[in-house]
Amino acid sequence: MNLQRINFVEAKGNIVRDCPGTKNHICCGYKTIDLIEGCILSCSYCILKTYINSPYIKINRDIPYILSQVDKAIEREKHHILRFGTGELSDSLALDRKYKLNRPLIEFFGEKKKALLELKSKWAYIKHLIPYLNPFTVISFSLAPQRIISQEEKRTSPLYKRLKAAKNAQDQGCFIGLHFDPIIIYDGFERDYEYLIDDISRTLDLKKVIWVSLGLLRFPPKLLNHYIEEGRKNLLHGEFIRGEDGKYRYIKNERIKVFKMLYNLLKNKEEKLFIYMCMEREDIWKEVTGMALKDNEALTGLFDKRIKTLYGGRL
Amino acid sequence: METIPIDQINIHERRFCISYPLYDEVLFLSIKRLGIIQPIILLNSSPFLIITGFKRLESAIKLGYTKIPCTIVDVSEKEALLYSIHDNIKRGLNIVEKAYSIEKMLHMGFGTPETYETMTILGLEPHEKVLKNLIAIAYAEEPFKDFIITRGFSMKNIETLLSFDMDERRHIIQLFSSRHITESSVRETLQMISILKIKRGQIDFNEIIDARNMDDLKKRLKKMINPILSSLEERLKNIKHQCALPPNMDIKVDPFFEKEYIDIWIRAKEVQEIEDAIEKLGRILENGHIRGIFELTKD
Numbered sequence: 253m254n255l256q257r258i259n260f261v262e263a264k265g266n267i268v269r270d271c272p273g274t275k276n277h278i279c280c281g282y283k284t285i286d287l288i289e290g291c292i293l294s295c296s297y298c299i300l301k302t303y304i305n306s307p308y309i310k311i312n313r314d315i316p317y318i319l320s321q322v323d324k325a326i327e328r329e330k331h332h333i334l335r336f337g338t339g340e341l342s343d344s345l346a347l348d349r350k351y352k353l354n355r356p357l358i359e360f361f362g363e364k365k366k367a368l369l370e371l372k373s374k375w376a377y378i379k380h381l382i383p384y385l386n387p388f389t390v391i392s393f394s395l396a397p398q399r400i401i402s403q404e405e406k407r408t409s410p411l412y413k414r415l416k417a418a419k420n421a422q423d424q425g426c427f428i429g430l431h432f433d434p435i436i437i438y439d440g441f442e443r444d445y446e447y448l449i450d451d452i453s454r455t456l457d458l459k460k461v462i463w464v465s466l467g468l469l470r471f472p473p474k475l476l477n478h479y480i481e482e483g484r485k486n487l488l489h490g491e492f493i494r495g496e497d498g499k500y501r502y503i504k505n506e507r508i509k510v511f512k513m514l515y516n517l518l519k520n521k522e523e524k525l526f527i528y529m530c531m532e533r534e535d536i537w538k539e540v541t542g543m544a545l546k547d548n549e550a551l552t553g554l555f556d557k558r559i560k561t562l563y564g565g566r567l
Numbered sequence: 568m569e570t571i572p573i574d575q576i577n578i579h580e581r582r583f584c585i586s587y588p589l590y591d592e593v594l595f596l597s598i599k600r601l602g603i604i605q606p607i608i609l610l611n612s613s614p615f616l617i618i619t620g621f622k623r624l625e626s627a628i629k630l631g632y633t634k635i636p637c638t639i640v641d642v643s644e645k646e647a648l649l650y651s652i653h654d655n656i657k658r659g660l661n662i663v664e665k666a667y668s669i670e671k672m673l674h675m676g677f678g679t680p681e682t683y684e685t686m687t688i689l690g691l692e693p694h695e696k697v698l699k700n701l702i703a704i705a706y707a708e709e710p711f712k713d714f715i716i717t718r719g720f721s722m723k724n725i726e727t728l729l730s731f732d733m734d735e736r737r738h739i740i741q742l743f744s745s746r747h748i749t750e751s752s753v754r755e756t757l758q759m760i761s762i763l764k765i766k767r768g769q770i771d772f773n774e775i776i777d778a779r780n781m782d783d784l785k786k787r788l789k790k791m792i793n794p795i796l797s798s799l800e801e802r803l804k805n806i807k808h809q810c811a812l813p814p815n816m817d818i819k820v821d822p823f824f825e826k827e828y829i830d831i832w833i834r835a836k837e838v839q840e841i842e843d844a845i846e847k848l849g850r851i852l853e854n855g856h857i858r859g860i861f862e863l864t865k866d
Binding site: 476477480481483484485488489491492493494495496503504505506508533534535539 | 730758761762765766792793794795796799823824825826827864865
């Protein structure tokens with residue numbers, strides 16, 4: 253673990269924001285809580301390198317201020333069940349054992365019972381949270397084949413630990429989320445993902461997985477030079493084009509193929525899994541899932557339906 | 568100023584020499600015509616060491632001079648190097664000379680603040696990465712140095728070139744040498760070659776060495792890096808060829824085949840032209856060409 257300096261800062265302005273999404277792609281209406289900005293983990297593909305221009309990790313310590321913003325957002329929303337996450341500008345769990353930032357959030361959502369908090373991570377330590385966990389917190393893990401974790405996700409927990417922690421969260425009565433993001437196309441990735449999905453289905457109760465996201469590697473142009481300088485063979489293996497939002501992403505034919513493969517592998521394990529694609533185009537949704545999603549609102553609606561199915565009248 | 572015999576100077580010792588290349592035809596002709604106008608500066612030692620005037624001395628020796636006008640100074644070696652750098656700044660240093668200046672400063676034990684200060688004076692960004700590049704330039708092979716000076720490359724392109732090994736650089740220089748290049752076309756091409764190297768582990772220059780021009784070179788590289796996109800472009804071209812569109816009609820497809828829609832473009836000056844275009848469009852639709860275009864990205 254590196255010793256990147258931590259700066260505690262007073263929370264100012266909008267800490268709770270709409271996930272920025274991306275132009276002309278379907279997004280899910282997620283809300284982000286900027287509790288921590290920066291990350292101690294060291295993923296080679298991480299886009300935070302281009303978003304955060306600070307050598308320090310900033311922690312917003314004014315929890316009551318943050319909770320008041322979350323509360324306002326929940327009260328303002330009349331149509332949808334809001335989903336909040338702290339994993340947009342950092343890893344939700346990597347610093348939590350030391351700074352215990354999530355506990356008040358978990359308790360708040362548990363008392364509020366009107367929205368969900370998602371803790372998204374590659375760091376498999378949740379023991380300290382277990383006494384406080386409640387069904388309104390979703391523990392989520394980003395998953396990738398161990399080969400990618402070893403080569404591209406330095407300082408993160410290995411796959412087996414992530415799956416073990418996810419199982420532990422399920423055993424505590426939490427729903428869990430699984431994020432295949434970024435999915436990286438490299439030589440032999442199809443077989444690795446097949447094994448990964450086998451491992452997941454053996455370890456976890458797929459009926460208690462609230463959502464699964466699929467997102468293929470995409471990155472702003474600035475990162476291409478980083479990848480070249482670092483000779484990132486895995487990251488540069490596939491064929492990239494510039495999307496309408498200016499980001500590099502795999503060419504559409506390839507995206508469709510990979511999404512279809514993973515979608516089918518997952519659905520074969522559990523037909524009722526709720527699988528969505530992060531920041532993808534309307535026609536890709538249609539090709540992969542057969543669903544005609546016209547806009548963000550339609551996807552947000554699918555989330556509402558999913559949550560209602562799992563929580564019934566509890567939320 | 569005084570005049571001393573050249574044999575009292577250690578002409579082989581170049582610890583203060585930052586000039587590159589050493590031979591200067593214009594200077595040679597000037598000295599031949601007028602002699603040495605500005606005396607060289609020598610360090611007071613036995614034999615004397617040259618601080619500035621390496622090129623002048625080189626020309627003078629070629630012209631058969633036995634004596635040379637000079638100024639002898641008594642300063643430390645570090646001071647002498649700074650004399651050399653600052654005396655040459657006014658004529659404008661090329662990137663290799665800047666690299667020599669900085670490399671020699673480091674070699675003589677100047678600290679980072681002084682080195683960075685000189686980098687700023689030389690118009691270089693005082694940054695560790697730039698420093699690393701300068702040192703690499705100073706130690707690079709001569710053809711590389713000559714090439715970057717002749718073409719006046721930016722530091723970014725030099726840095727990318729330096730990321731290749733010497734043999735690869737030799738091929739790349741060969742690729743660029745006989746072609747009309749711009750800073751941006753070099754950047755684009757080097758990026759593609761870098762990606763290709765990472766993807767394949769090595770580059771087979773035989774595949775590109777006979778490219779007709781930079782456009783052809785970029786096209787070939789693109790085909791290697793983006794085979795799917797290149798094949799889609801080819802298929803689109805074929806479909807459009809089969810459509811045999813008149814000059815006032817076009818079917819515009821997203822260059823990366825990302826967008827879900829296509830644009831059909833018609834230019835008309837009179838009603839008849841629109842009627843003809845619609846009729847043509849009807850035939851294209853009937854033949855399945857439009858469907859073919861839509862299906863390009865769904866394979």
